[in-house]
């Protein structure tokens with residue numbers, strides 16, 4: 001176990017700040033349901049970021065040297081620390097109590113080696129659950145290359161586990177994160193996936209299921225100058241192969257040290273928000289990478305959500321008649337999401353749908369009217385075949401209002 005603890009000269013808030021700084025680059029979502037319920041693209045508007053869970057890092061004394069990371073070994077000017085599991089557990093429970101519905105996220109730099117660090121995390125989890133009787137949500141990080149036995153222990157104590165895939169292409173590890181590789185990341189990911197499957201339906205003595213909120217991962221966007229097609233191709237493969245609950249997309253930020261291999265600018269956050277939209281469209285709406293990011297358009301546009309961009313590339317499939325279109329076809333109409341596609345299917349069992357009736361059941365016609373007919377009637381004017389349609393169906397106004405989007409060219 002660690003014998004170095006947080007510097008005793010620090011007061012409580014300084015300690016918490018240190019622990020939070022060490023976890024700042026990780027994305028952690030709240031309890032499993034909140035995010036998936038944001039499935040409706042018409043309401044999701046791509047969240048600015050997943051709901052913020054208090055995040056704490058057990059150690060920032062990392063032996064790895066990932067170029068993008070503020071905890072990397074090569075960076076001199078940080079106050080290094082490693083917390084003891086007891087100290088960490090007490091602070092984590094305290095942090096979790098500040099918003100009990102969100103829970104807490106535990107991560108760490110790699111202190112000494114992956115197994116040593118994972119032991120610290122497991123021991124922290126044990127103290128939280130057994131000594132401090134914390135029963136709320138915990139998302140715990142699994143270190144690259146961690147021993148499967150430690151993954152087993154972590155899974156019975158935490159609700160969600162994650163290993164960060166970090167880069168959208170394995171070629172990047174040898175340049176940007178030299179101590180990481182495909183094997184030490186995918187092996188624990190595979191182990192978590194297998195254990196979740198093998199332990200399905202089992203409960204431990206405390207009545208807990210193994211990683212009941214499943215597995216997630218996180219990818220840095222833009223560090224390798226990759227396009228969105230590459231990112232979403234990997235994302236789709238990870239969902240399929242490891243049955244991930246979520247892939248998180250984190251915009252690349254230029255590190256303090258200059259490295260020639262990095263792009264010249266930060267990744268704008270609008271890009272990751274578009275990726276979140278594409279992600280939901282692939283996981284919940286039946287879109288494929290080829291639909292959203294064909295070779296001819298390998299990046300998501302700034303001014304359109306990915307579904308609207310797809311619709312503009314497939315105008316031959318519109319307008320669709322809402323009284324007869326099947327559910328999957330309705331889901332492809334810009335402006336109609338899961339909720340309203342279901343409402344349409346229900347309502348038309350009783351009535352022939354008109355534009356007026358659509359309004360009454362809550363369907364917004366602002367964008368959808370250009371892509372539908374109601375009992376043969378079309379109210380989109382002449383816009384469907386016109387270049388003027390693009391600005392009309394752009395969601396930039398809504399996004400700017402909601403999230404203060406940057407200009408497309410801003411870094």
Ligand code: SF4
Pocket residue numbers: 062063064065066069070071072073108109110177
């Ligand atoms: S392993 Fe890499 S990304 Fe993780 S804390 Fe260490 S330097 Fe940072």
